[in-house]
Amino acid sequence: MSAAYPWLVADVGGTNARFGTVAGPGAPVEDVRVLPVAAHAGPAAAVRAYLAAQEAGKPAPRSAAFALATALDGDRIELTNGAWNFSRAGTQQELGLQTLLCLNDFEAQALSLPRLRGHQLRAWGEAPPAAEAVATGTVMAVIGPGTGLGVGGVVRAPGRWLALPGEGGHVTLAPADDFESAVLSQARREFPHVSAERFLSGIGMPVLCRAVAAVLAGSGRGEDVAALSTEQIVAHGLSGESAACSRTLDVFCAMLGGFAGNVALTLGSRGGVFIGGGIVPRLGERFFQSEFRRRFEAKGRFQSFLAGIPTALITDTLAALSGASMALEQADA
Structure with missing residues (x-):
């Protein structure tokens, strides 16, 4: 799989969804915003709200990784402590993404550990x-x-x-x-x-x-x-x-x-x-x-x-x- 840039990354819990953008190889996560889960019908709607708040002219994301507070099994995803219930494939198509990776939120949290610094x-x-x-x-x-x-x-x-x-x-x-x-x-x-x-x-x-x-x-x-x-x-x-x-x-x-x-x-x-x-x-x-x-x-x-x-x-x-x-x-x- 070749994940084209820019990337959209998200950490979705039962209460809040955090979004950020990675512009290119080795770049940090930037333009981080926090949106309430309950205020949006699903991840596609939340992503559109996030992108609408960005400055005009920024390229749309080509690839995305969603860290989700639930167990993952198959295409249908339902948050354990939140209202979102959606299709991974349907969301990828709706957002026009080349790649959409869905993983458990604490899989992403665990993968962050090697990058943590003292501050x-x-x-x-x-x-x-x-x-x-x-x-x-x-x-x-x-x-x-x-x-x-x-x-x-x-x-x-x-x-x-x-x-x-x-x-x-x-x-x-x-x-x-x-x-x-x-x-x-x-x-x-x-x-x-x-x-x-x-x-x-x-x-x-x-x-x-x-x-x-x-x-x-x-x-x-x-x-x-x-x-x-x-x-x-x-x-x-x-x-x-x-x-x-x-x-x-x-x-x-x-x-x-x-x-x-x-x-x-x-x-x-x-x-x-x-x-x-x-x-x-x-x-x-x-x-x-x-x-x-x-x-x-x-x-x-x-x-x-x-x-x-x-x-x-x-x-x-x-x-x-x-x-x-x-x-x-x-x-x-």
Whole structure:
């Protein structure tokens, strides 16, 4: 496949779709714009809106890569936490594209990891190694609490990077202490299967907060949090005005650490585990003062194995666009 320039790259989540343009070989992603998914009928309509906002005279894209927050199987694509349901082939034809590559959003996020630089990261302790220093066969992993919970990995192969896409956010979540067991038990009254995404995501934090508040109410510290959004929970938790919201943030960070440790063990990601998504950056110092790293390492006999794996927060929320660009580059190689 020869992907003709200019390229259009997109990172489509349940809430927002981010678009950018790559003008030619080796060029960075430019002219990045963020559009709300719900405001457009589908990707073709969103692309037309993006292109209409560009300066007059710019050439139309010839090739595109869409990173999409869903599992991909066949021509029909439906977002897991969004309203778009479309045909890949139909969208390619409608937009007049020579090439349209569709990949899982965390496949693109994983492919962005080798291109991340220090100013796009905040390490928890020792920084992850630079991509140039990573040996063949080394795995890096990324997890991202955003609207949903994404998981991906990337392994260095001779001359290229291979993405390891999956739907790890939907694995069953495990408690690590009695309080978390009580919180999960409470949530099971509402959902028969409590996945990691049910708690560790934008759609999940209100579920977690309701469960935490119910458990606290049993000890005489009840609060009505039923109407709170994720943004309100974060704000009330950081300010300390709500005990239930504050405890929710503590549980969120701790369980995210345990989940990240599980991903590291499953993939053997000695090259690091990176935290993406839009939620954790909002927590600021609260995240770095939390139980995240302790719980990441708290795996019994494999604590020393995990202690040697670096963890870092991705502070650049547009990083997945460079991963989509790499997917096109490698498909074109």
